[in-house]
Amino acid sequence: MTAxxxxxxxxxxxxxxxxxxxxVLRIQRCADCGQPYFYPRPVCPACASRNxxxxxxxxxxxxxxxxxxxxxxxxxEDETPYAIAVVQLEEGPRMMTNIVGLPATPEALELDMxxxxxxxxxxxxxxxxxxxxxxKETAR
Amino acid sequence: xxxxxxxIIAGAAETDQVGRLPNHSTLQLHLEGAxxxxxxxxxxxxxxxxxxxxxxxxxxxxxxxxxxxPGWIDGTGVxxxxxxxxxxxxxxxxxxxxxxTVLITHGESGRSRVGTAPFRLAASxxxxxxxxxxxxxxxxxxxxxxALRYMKEYGxxxxxxxxxxxxxxxxxxxxxxxxxxxxxxxxxxxASRLVAYPFHLLECCLVxxxxxxxxxxxxERAAEFxxxxxxxxxxxxSSETPMISQMVDFTESQAFRRAGQAAFAExxxxxxxxxxxxxxxxxxxxxxxGLEALGFVAKGEAGAFIADGNTEPGGPLPLNTNGGGLSYxxxxxxxxxxxxxxxxxxxxxxxxxxxxxxxxxxxxxGGMFATSGVLVLGRQRR
Numbered sequence: 084m085t086a087x088x089x090x091x092x093x094x095x096x097x098x099x100x101x102x103x104x105x106x107v108l109r110i111q112r113c114a115d116c117g118q119p120y121f122y123p124r125p126v127c128p129a130c131a132s133r134n135x136x137x138x139x140x141x142x143x144x145x146x147x148x149x150x151x152x153x154x155x156x157x158x159x160e161d162e163t164p165y166a167i168a169v170v171q172l173e174e175g176p177r178m179m180t181n182i183v184g185l186p187a188t189p190e191a192l193e194l195d196m197x198x199x200x201x202x203x204x205x206x207x208x209x210x211x212x213x214x215x216x217x218x219k220e221t222a223r
Numbered sequence: 224x225x226x227x228x229x230x231i232i233a234g235a236a237e238t239d240q241v242g243r244l245p246n247h248s249t250l251q252l253h254l255e256g257a258x259x260x261x262x263x264x265x266x267x268x269x270x271x272x273x274x275x276x277x278x279x280x281x282x283x284x285x286x287x288x289x290x291x292x293p294g295w296i297d298g299t300g301v302x303x304x305x306x307x308x309x310x311x312x313x314x315x316x317x318x319x320x321x322x323x324t325v326l327i328t329h330g331e332s333g334r335s336r337v338g339t340a341p342f343r344l345a346a347s348x349x350x351x352x353x354x355x356x357x358x359x360x361x362x363x364x365x366x367x368x369x370a371l372r373y374m375k376e377y378g379x380x381x382x383x384x385x386x387x388x389x390x391x392x393x394x395x396x397x398x399x400x401x402x403x404x405x406x407x408x409x410x411x412x413x414a415s416r417l418v419a420y421p422f423h424l425l426e427c428c429l430v431x432x433x434x435x436x437x438x439x440x441x442x443e444r445a446a447e448f449x450x451x452x453x454x455x456x457x458x459x460x461s462s463e464t465p466m467i468s469q470m471v472d473f474t475e476s477q478a479f480r481r482a483g484q485a486a487f488a489e490x491x492x493x494x495x496x497x498x499x500x501x502x503x504x505x506x507x508x509x510x511x512x513g514l515e516a517l518g519f520v521a522k523g524e525a526g527a528f529i530a531d532g533n534t535e536p537g538g539p540l541p542l543n544t545n546g547g548g549l550s551y552x553x554x555x556x557x558x559x560x561x562x563x564x565x566x567x568x569x570x571x572x573x574x575x576x577x578x579x580x581x582x583x584x585x586x587x588x589g590g591m592f593a594t595s596g597v598l599v600l601g602r603q604r605r
Contacts, residue, residue, distance in 0.1 A: 088355045091347040122353050122469070148372035148473050151420035156358040164420070167357050167364055169468045179354045179468035189420060194375045210356050 087158030089206035096123040098137050103209040108140045108200045110176060121176035142200035144170035144213055147177055151187050170198055170213050184214035226604040227489050230314040231445055232453040234264025234438030235566040237559075238330070241433030241552040242402055248338030250280050252330025252434035254288055256559075260436035261326065265449040271438075273322030275299070275309035276329065277556060279340040285328050295322035301462065302589025303503060303556040306437070307596025310562070311458035313439040323440065329559035330434030337432075350466050362505060366591040367422045369473035370508045374421070376474050377523030379511070381421060383530045385412035387507035388425045388549050390535040395546025397536065397575035402429050403550040426507035428548035428557070435559045437566075442604070453569050456582070457490025457599035459483060467591040478595035479516030479586060486584070487517075490599035494519050498580035499568045500540060501561040503588040504547040510534075513586045514542075517597075541577040544568065558587040562598065569602045 092100040102109030112119040113127035114134040120127065127135055149168035152159075159165055166182040183201065185191045197216035202209040236259035238244075238252055247255070253276065261268055274286040274293040278300035286293050297312045299305050306329055313325040332339050344351050359365050373379055386409055395401035407425060415424040445452035459482035464470055471477055487493065494517065502513035514525040519540065528534070534542035545551040545564040552560055565583035567573040581603065587596040 087358070088351075089346060090352040090356050091345075092352065093347050096352060122349050122466070148368050148370075150364060150367045150371070150422070151417070152358060152360070152364050153417050153419060154360060154363065156360040156364070159358040164417075165358060167359060167368065167419075169368055169473070177468055179357050179359075179466070181357050194371060205356060212357075 085157035087205060088156070090208055090210070092208070095125050099123045100208050102139065103202055103211055106202055108142050108211055109137050110140055110172070110174070111135050112138050119174045119176055121172070121178050141173045143173040143216060144198045144200065146182070146192060146194050146196045146198055147171045148194065149182065149192060151189070166192055168213070178211070181212045182214065183212050226442055226454065227457055227491065228314045228318070228455045229442045230317050230455045231440060231442045232310070232437055232455065232566055232600070233440045233444070233448040234260045234266065234450070235435070235453070235563055236260040236263045237435035237563055238433050241400060242431050243334055244332070244432040245335040245337060247332060247432060249330050249332045250284065250288060250338055252332060252432065253280065253285050253328045254330070256330055256434035256436035257285065257289055257326055257328045260438050263450060264438040265447070266324065266438065270324050271326045273313065273316055273325035275313060275325060275327045277305045291326070295325065301594040303505070304558045304587030304589035304594055304596040305556065306559045306562060307585060307587040307598050308460050310437065310439060310455065310598055311460055311596060314455055314458060317439065317441055325439040326436060327439065328434070328436040329554070329556060331554035331556055332432045333553070333555035334430045334432050354466055354468060362591060363419050363422065363427055365467045366506055367419050367508075368467055369470060369592070370421055372473035373508065373511070379526040381413060382409050383526035384421065384426060384507050385409045385423070386530040387504070387510055388412050390529055390532070391504065391543050391547045391549045393535045394544045394575050395550035398546050398551060399574060401546040401551045402431060403546070422506060425549070428505045428553035429550070431552045431554050433552050433554045433560070435563050437562065451570050451602070453566050454601040454604055455598065456601045456605055457486040457488070457492070459485030459489070459597040460595065461485075462594040463592060465590065465593055470592055475522065476512050476516050476592045476595065478592065479513055479588070482595040482597040483517040483586065486597035486599045491605060492582060492599060497540070497582050497584050499544065499565065499577055499583040500542045501565050501583070502542060502586045503557055503561055504543055504549050505553065505557065505588065507549065509588060510542060517584070517586060536575065544573060544575045544577060558596070561585050561587060565598070565600050569600055
């Protein structure tokens, strides 16, 4: 079986991946206009300021949209079908992810359901994935 | 009468065949389309002084293989809409005097993969870091992701999404060159295998081999060419995001809207002036997004508009009359075929001819809602 795709960090994304290795989801926010944003880059997409800083998110998100993929990418053969999702972080930005800990069915995956980040080992990096929110946030 | 750009499409043709062509390389498909289009314009290759095509095999390779020495080159490669952008850029070049006769080529061995460049995403690129690790595998797993959000926000049903494929098959049934011509029902679509829920196989485009080309020149020369001129009345282009996850709003395409507004404004037309429409349909939801972005219907209404029969044979707004990427052909970069059908309809020679349309609008998509080009084409100067 071919291995799953492994991301390769670049200097400007390294703090994100370092956060993942520490078990936190760290993204950037503009220190001038306050805009939080993802994916990592050294300039604010809202105001073009280079005065940007890293911060640790709550790791909470909601399910924005997804597909349930039936044709596996390399390495995903044993878990097909699987959900390729986009989640909206509590802080606003969205990111692609996989949904874990829930069946990959339309019934189990309701848009806007609360989710919580967790991390999966992938080669030398930790990859953020999302599963059901723990504790009282999951009361539905 | 005004003539917003002063530039025409003087020649247009596809490869002799589209479909499964294992004896044609990607380059050969470019060359065959080019020769057919130059002949259609009544010209020889010596007359061509500008060349445009996507990065692989690229304008240098295509020009060299044809013996063309260009004085103007455009290698814009932003996905399947690139050829619409080439037309727009050619308009500017001809108006600037940088070229007089521009050849725009497309060829792609999308199915047989003969002489094609391998697709390999860099693991350090933003999509390589932030999308590919999640098991994406081409457009079926990414272009499709916004649809569920749209369905929740606007109540689009699975049946309405499936009906997009049904409506287009009705056009394809009239087109002998179409890959799929047998009528289908909503039930057939929903019974076809799931590729990436909510998309079934019949809601995804074909993968074929083929090509085509255009010759673009000044409208002042319209009488020189054997075929009726197709006037380029307006053009637009834009981009939104290289990653589907970063679309501003999953229920609409900013690039479609901006490119459409620019093209309609330049042409000085509104939606009621449009007689014929082509919207790039890599997947069944894309015409829905396109109809709304161009303003033919309000947000959330396009699914019902198509399901009510408005865009199929006999309806008031003929859409994707070649059968589209869903039923006609889709080499991977479909935009050239959408332009070709607009030209055929305006000239009056389409397989599923829709009377005598005066204005045809072509909406192209590149990548996964990443880029867009829009052309407003006319049978006459406005």
